[in-house]
Each structure stands twice: as C-alpha cells, then as structure tokens.
Amino acid sequence: MTIVRKKPLNPTLNPSVSPPENLAEKYMEAERMHDVLLLLQNLINREEATVKLILNCLYDVGSVNLINQKLRLKPLNRVMKLIARMSKPAFRIIALYWFKKNCPQLITNWLHTQVSFEKPQKPPEQVPIEVVKLEPYSIPQTESISQEIINLRSQVRWLAGISIIAIAVLVVKATWLN
Structure with missing residues (x-):
C-alpha cells in the first residue's frame, strides 16, 4: 500500500510543521534551560x-516600609514594628520554603x-471609553455624606484605640508569662 500526497510537504507552505533542525534546536534549548533550573536549585541548596x-534583609526593609506606608499613627506604627520583629522567625521558615x-x-x-530575543507583543488596542x-450631589445629600464620614472616622479611632490596648495587653501578658 502506497500513500500518495497531493501536495508536497513543504515547511514554507505549512507553518505548523517545523523542519527537523528547528525541532533539534528546540529540544536542545529546553534541555539547556532545564540544566539552568537544576543549577539554580543546586546553588540555592548549597548557599x-x-x-x-538575603531574605532577612528583604523582610527588615519590606516590613518597615509597609508599616510606614499603611499605618500613619505613631503608637500603632511602633507596636506593629515590634510585632513584625517578633514574627521574623516564622517568616524566615515560610519564605525559605517558598x-x-x-x-x-x-x-x-x-x-x-x-535570551529568546522574541519581538514584544503588540500593545492592546485602545477601546473607546x-x-x-x-x-x-445636592446640598442635603452632601451634608448626610459628610456626617456619615465623620461617624465612620470616629468609629475607626475607637477601633484603633481598642486594637492598640488589646495588643499591649497581649504583649504584657506574654512577657509576664515568660
């Protein structure tokens, strides 16, 4: 039984079929990148x-910057920095595993x-907006919204104060028990 093709198999006409040289290059590339992966794993295990x-330094810098960015109140800021220092050993274990x-x-x-030197993708098309x-807002709506904002701010102050007191009590209890 003989198979007869009507169209010759030409890689230039059919882009889905790669010539054998490209397949060999792709295989070699995948093999070399796997070697790089193994070398990096070996380097991390050895060092x-x-x-x-490195993770300790990143944690020190990142935790302080995050706390300074998110918490503007000085007392809460200091307490959170103390908590961040105490949680460093747990972070180290989790971060090293990750x-x-x-x-x-x-x-x-x-x-x-x-090293692939591929051309960058086209930027997404602009969608008209x-x-x-x-x-x-009308004046009565503006006044009610302002009053609601004032109420929410006072609730946030109360919660922040209660949280600081609770954290302080926990720290005092923990040091007293030790």
Missing part, C-alpha cells in the same frame, strides 16, 4: 545561608525570556 541572609520551591523556576523563566457627565 542556603546566603539565601536566608523561595526554594518557586524561585529557581521563576529565575529560569526570566532568564529564558532574556464613553464619558458620562455626573451631576454634583
């Missing part, structure tokens, strides 16, 4: 102390994009 020091599991693959993928002119 675990260095990774821990780093060993995910970072070699993330670094390998990033390095692969750097319909703008609707809004009318301002």
Whole structure:
C-alpha cells in the first residue's frame, strides 16, 4: 500500500510543521534551560545561608516600609514594628520554603525570556471609553455624606484605640508569662 500526497510537504507552505533542525534546536534549548533550573536549585541548596541572609534583609526593609506606608499613627506604627520583629522567625521558615520551591523556576523563566530575543507583543488596542457627565450631589445629600464620614472616622479611632490596648495587653501578658 502506497500513500500518495497531493501536495508536497513543504515547511514554507505549512507553518505548523517545523523542519527537523528547528525541532533539534528546540529540544536542545529546553534541555539547556532545564540544566539552568537544576543549577539554580543546586546553588540555592548549597548557599542556603546566603539565601536566608538575603531574605532577612528583604523582610527588615519590606516590613518597615509597609508599616510606614499603611499605618500613619505613631503608637500603632511602633507596636506593629515590634510585632513584625517578633514574627521574623516564622517568616524566615515560610519564605525559605517558598523561595526554594518557586524561585529557581521563576529565575529560569526570566532568564529564558532574556535570551529568546522574541519581538514584544503588540500593545492592546485602545477601546473607546464613553464619558458620562455626573451631576454634583445636592446640598442635603452632601451634608448626610459628610456626617456619615465623620461617624465612620470616629468609629475607626475607637477601633484603633481598642486594637492598640488589646495588643499591649497581649504583649504584657506574654512577657509576664515568660
């Protein structure tokens, strides 16, 4: 039995079929990137102390910056910084586990994009946006909204104060028990 093709198999005419050279290159590329992944995993396992020091530095800087950005009240800010220092050992364990599991693959993928030299994707097309002119609130609505904002701010102050007191009590109890 003989198979006869009506159209010759030409890679230039059929882009879904790759010539054998491209397949070999793709296989070699995948194999080399797998080697990079294994080397990165080996490096992380061998230099675990260095990774821990890097994670400690990142935690110190990141926790302080996050607390300063999110909490403007000085007493609450100080208490949260103390809590951040106490939670550092737990962070170290979790971060080291996450780093060993995910970072070699993330670094390998990033390095692969750097050496693939592919052209960037087209930017997404601009979608026209319909703008609707809004009318301002009426005076009674504005007054009720202002009063609601004042009430919410006072509730937030109460909650912040209660939280600070509760955290302080927990810290005092923890130090007293130790």
